[in-house]
Amino acid sequence: MSSFNYFSGDTIAALATPPGVSALAVIRVSGPEAIELVNSVFKGKNLTEQETHTLHFGKIVKGEDFIDEVLVSVFKAPKSFSGENLVEISCHGSNYIVATILKLLVSKGVRYANPGEFTRRAFLNGKFDLVQAEAIADLIHSDSEVSHHMAMNQMRGGFSNKISLLRERLVNFASLLELELDFSEEDVEFADRSHLKSLILEMQTEIEILTDSFSLGNVLKEGIPTVIAGKPNAGKSTLLNALLNEEKAMVSEIAGTTRDVIEDEITISGVKFRFIDTAGLRETEDTLEAMGIERTMKKLDEASLIIYLYDINSTSEEELNQVEADLKKRSTPYILVANKADKLPVLEPTTHNAQLTTIRISAAQKTNLEELKARLLTLINAEGFKSGNTVITNARHHENLLKVSGALKLTIDALERNLSNDFLALEIRQALYYLGELTGSITTEDLLGNIFSKFCIGK
């Protein structure tokens, strides 16, 4: 946990729920005067006399005018989301009412909140570290089981707790080194060099695991880039639609929650697959080998998974062997999908049926699609993804960890080359700085501004 420097600014307010016509809307008000200011437009119990975490029914009034019947939740500093006095006004979900209440509060001295300002205040009040604050934004944007899982893991401390512990141990060494510098004329050694080296190696290992997880984490968060390749009329659109429709049905089943289903994203068992536009591949009549034009290759290079779809009724054994040979040259997992199996003359065996990477389906008849999905999950090692291993999903964290790693490498160098304490202390300080920036124990206005401006208003 970062150091606790209690922050108290002016009083801010914002709509915390999406704008739109609905049963309810929630307006959040945070700051030293939050309770008094809401009380000044509230007709009901005196809110300033209420305990924290209490709920009060009443009316929002503008002079004689009655604006709405509301439920008000009172939270007192430091026991609130922001760590300040905080009030949530639950009113009717009308934009007119929300705008009127916000204007009314502003007329009493409240300021419209900036994006992420509530979370920023929570961070400044030591409610969580910077990595956890960023996880809240990821959590809100999570749209699959895996991305939700990763964000939740990060929000609950995830890797930042571990990093903080390692940082504390490094801080101890740093203080001992500083002490040596104070006694530099006496040639004492407070900091055990071999212990320092093993700590740094331990840190290097931890950090390498995290930085290595970034490409995976990023892919899981944004969706597994997947190419469906194949000749025209192999049934690519039919397959995509068959997979999509099922998901749409699943989504519409949850009354009241509409999700913008992006046409080329499919979530299978909580893992999101993002289909790369393969228009280029569709235009050619040739096999994969023949499609060796730069643009097509680039598409395949972007993919973390390749589905090669072919018409089982019109594809020769020879052609298929060529395709598979081409696919094997890549490190990308692939699956050969024989489509239109429903039109197959009976009893014609193929050699491509027993392996994990080959399957017969009918996209039109929706035959064997469940098996196809199961195989896709196996191919990308979905279980491994879901196991809760700590994964970095944020480019800022990745970049910062690489900087830490660089500084630690220089520290090891300094140790191995027996450089003076000055050099050693300098490198360690640099590593500590980057670590501090990561979790937010060291912050600058620029860093915070950059992070929180990407949040939604009301968060």
Added chain:
Amino acid sequence: MSSFNYFSGDTIAALATPPGVSALAVIRVSGPEAIELVNSVFKGKNLTEQETHTLHFGKIVKGEDFIDEVLVSVFKAPKSFSGENLVEISCHGSNYIVATILKLLVSKGVRYANPGEFTRRAFLNGKFDLVQAEAIADLIHSDSEVSHHMAMNQMRGGFSNKISLLRERLVNFASLLELELDFSEEDVEFADRSHLKSLILEMQTEIEILTDSFSLGNVLKEGIPTVIAGKPNAGKSTLLNALLNEEKAMVSEIAGTTRDVIEDEITISGVKFRFIDTAGLRETEDTLEAMGIERTMKKLDEASLIIYLYDINSTSEEELNQVEADLKKRSTPYILVANKADKLPVLEPTTHNAQLTTIRISAAQKTNLEELKARLLTLINAEGFKSGNTVITNARHHENLLKVSGALKLTIDALERNLSNDFLALEIRQALYYLGELTGSITTEDLLGNIFSKFCIGK
């Protein structure tokens, strides 16, 4: 207040805030098992042991999986919105999280709520009458001060309280008449015919005021239909944009609330003006008189307000007099607006400047627009609209009141023609039935289904 027939159904749940990415989302759960069922997925205090109107921090869990940190509000029957046990779960505003929590609740035995089902249950539990329930939907959709005011007035009892009192008095007479029927062989008169007649006349007066207010109420709710007429290049679009832009700025100032500003709607001092497409009028070079084609006339007939815009630099006195003569033939309030006054050669007087119905502006320079707005409000008697007089805005209420009025008229007829008690009682019963349907003390499944299906889900 309608009779209290305590309703208790299964337990329902829905998202009560708009779908979308945001700081918060609120899921509402109502029904006899609401508290137990939420408690079964909640990690924190035992919700079943908590008092009504209390707030609890905790986690929603699915077995071992941690779905979200939430704040749960507990309301116990009958002290809740729906009159049933009710729980509101305030979670992070992620569609994934909302869908997951809803699915989890459904797996425990909750059912997805139908549109308006929470309000329907509140009505069935005697929380308010049908007119008030309908006002909640109007309140949510209100988008101007006046429409908000009317909905709020209606929600707080408005005309339905008055109607209920009159209905009660009529019910008394009805029972006395029924009593007379029981003693029909004895020729007694329990119900004083002259008192009955004066009550019915009183009701007729009240109902006439209400039915008369409907066209006004409807116009205020939907926006005052306004035509901007004038020759091409008089500056109609410039004027509309000048008025619109100001409002857009006003709207965007309220950070976090985006409102779909419909291009041809403008709210001036809380009164909405809806501009009727006058493409037909724009195409002609002729004056109003010459534009007497059916289509144009129809547009003008639809209008509750006509703005005639002309270029002061190129419009002759004679032409203007003709336009005004045409306008005076209509009962619709109008205003003659002299545009492009900024290009006017100095010191050229016009005879059209001292009256309420004429004004000089410059739409391009935004000169005198405030004065124009003030005059529009005066012309449509905006103060009268805002005064809080009871106004009918709902077509169902209007239709029902007309039916009541018809039945009362037949009752008066029966009284005046000294018809037998049987006839009299029949007509009064019919009037009572329509009154009961209005406030909801008499309901049918069809009526309720029709009303509540138009509500949003979660309300």
